[in-house]
Amino acid sequence: MLARRLVDAGQPTPAWAAQGLEAQLFATTRPGLIAPDIQPLFLSWVYPLVAQLLHPYSRGEMRLRSADPTDAPRYDPRVFSDPRDLETLVDNLELLREIAAQEALYEWIDVEAIPGPGLRSREQLRDHARATVVSGHHQIGTARMGLDAASVVDAQLRALIAAQPELAADVLADTITAFDGLHPDDTDALVRTALAWFEFRGSTAAVGKRLHLHRNTVLHRLERIEKLTGAAFAVPAGAALLYVTLQAWLLRTPGEHTI
CATH class of the missing domain: 3.30.410.40 (Cholesterol Oxidase; domain 2)
Incomplete structure (x- = not known):
């Protein structure tokens, strides 16, 4: 107002x-x-x-x-x-x-x-x-984010995925199953690297410091994820798909997933 x-x-x-x-x-x-x-x-x-x-x-x-x-x-x-x-x-x-x-x-x-x-x-x-008085506003979206009953997604976009697993399985089928053929330790390493990349807003140097990896190792892991999923971190739509895929994967594989 x-x-x-x-x-x-x-x-x-x-x-x-x-x-x-x-x-x-x-x-x-x-x-x-x-x-x-x-x-x-x-x-x-x-x-x-x-x-x-x-x-x-x-x-x-x-x-x-x-x-x-x-x-x-x-x-x-x-x-x-x-x-x-x-x-x-x-x-x-x-x-x-x-x-x-x-x-x-x-x-x-x-x-x-x-x-x-x-x-x-x-x-x-x-x-x-x-x-x-007049209205002053900036439109940002229509999906409410929060933890109450009226919210559609939580801060990690998990609520939608958790509430409609069949929808998530359909929408994310190609990307989430891309990790299925890997050894669990290999998958965990790739997922932790990708999660860190999102946390540090694309800074491969910060990811390497957090995970004690050389920057080239970080880049190699990100490239592997892109080849496996067909989605690119540098493309906004691809990054969004990868982020939601990671959240769905975390829900599908309960346990400790720290970075």
């Missing part, structure tokens, strides 16, 4: 200095929070200062409009249905006013245009937030 605060410029931002988003701040509005709950944004065009709520308590809903799959669904964001969100956003607006009042910004700010110096009380700022 975002609400606006706009100030008239005391002087224009030089063209060479305009970055669009000049600065941002992660902050907490009250003690006891384990993470910031607001993210004020400082933009360069006509100096808008944007109050942004990071973790809203309000929950919206989406429902089918009809039995026709081509009909757009009914969506109700239910903004401010939880009063804590409104209070946090007002706290954010007050923080922006405090920042804008700093001496270092005197020459850059002439007057507050929105919501305006006449709106001082929290109730007035609540009305302003209700009138100007």
